[in-house]
Amino acid sequence: MSGSDANLRVPLACPVPQGADVACVELSFSDGYRTSVLRWKGSPGHTPVLMVHGIQSHLGWFIGSAAAMWRAGHTVYQLTRRGSGSNALSRGHARSAAQLLDDLAVAHRRILTDTGASRCHLVGVSWGGKLLAAYAAKQPPAGPIASLALLSPGIVPQVDMPIAVKLAIAGCLLIAPHKLFDIPLSDVDLFTDNEAMRRYLRDDACRLHRATARFLYATRQLDRMLKRAPDGAIDVRTALILAERDRIINNAATANEVSRLTAGRAALVQLPGSHTLDFEPDPAPFHSALCAALARAD
Secondary structure, eight states: OBGGGOOOOSOOSSOOOTTOBEEEEEEEOTTSOEEEEEEEOOOTTSOOEEEEOOSSOOGGGGHHHHHHHHHTTOOEEEEOOTTSTTOOTTTTOOSOHHHHHHHHHHHHHHHHHHHOOSOEEEEEETHHHHHHHHHHHSSSOSSOEEEEEEESOTTSBSOOOOHHHHHHHHHHHHHOTTOEEEOSOOOGGGTOSOHHHHHHHHHOTTOOOEEEHHHHHHHHHHHHHHHHSOTTOOOSOEEEEEETTOSSBOHHHHHHHHHHHTTTOOEEEEESSOSOGGGSSOOHHHHHHHHHHHHHHO
């Protein structure tokens, strides 16, 4: 399927390049929940990539990064998290951190089976970086990991919920686990200084604005997993790419925590820009840094 023919049901931040071999494929998780994956078919001999989006976002935000990795030869699988993006079923919901980690394991195994590869790169953006860090730190993973790329990962956020909302979420866990709460990222200025991309975000009907009490509790579970993980728990080659003007995460604290989790082995790249580096007027330096990180581990 060509890029122009791909059945994409989310708004795209940039066009799929002409000539790209792109297809929407279905993936069933362990509990039968079905989600979509955007697969970019790359060249033989390159390690495939599993790319995971953030808490509000979907794969359409990161077409630029996926295209850059595809141009570098990689087969890229952009996973749609359950309850997000084009998924209408159980919108904003996940039962637990264990369920989210199991979803990753299913996707990881599917990629290795489909491609015949012996290992897979993991690329996580924002909240997706936190999820992948927890997945990489939890042993054993579903399959060999070639490298881990954390792009402005939500490991130590600056933006948080008020204590009253946290207490309300705790109160709902047993009696109203599907009750929805606002995700505190409604201000598009947090993501980018690029006005064209701010308009894109304002108009994005697939952007996730609310999540259930159980999902938000699952996020806290991931936080605790990472805090309790021993030093050096992530033992794969890791790249940490940060945006200098990030308003969503605490760069210094995030870098310190990733350094602890990788025993100082993570390669740090800090680039000019706001949280979502794909939205910069010229994202080429970011894409180059990302592809270079994968090349070093290929």
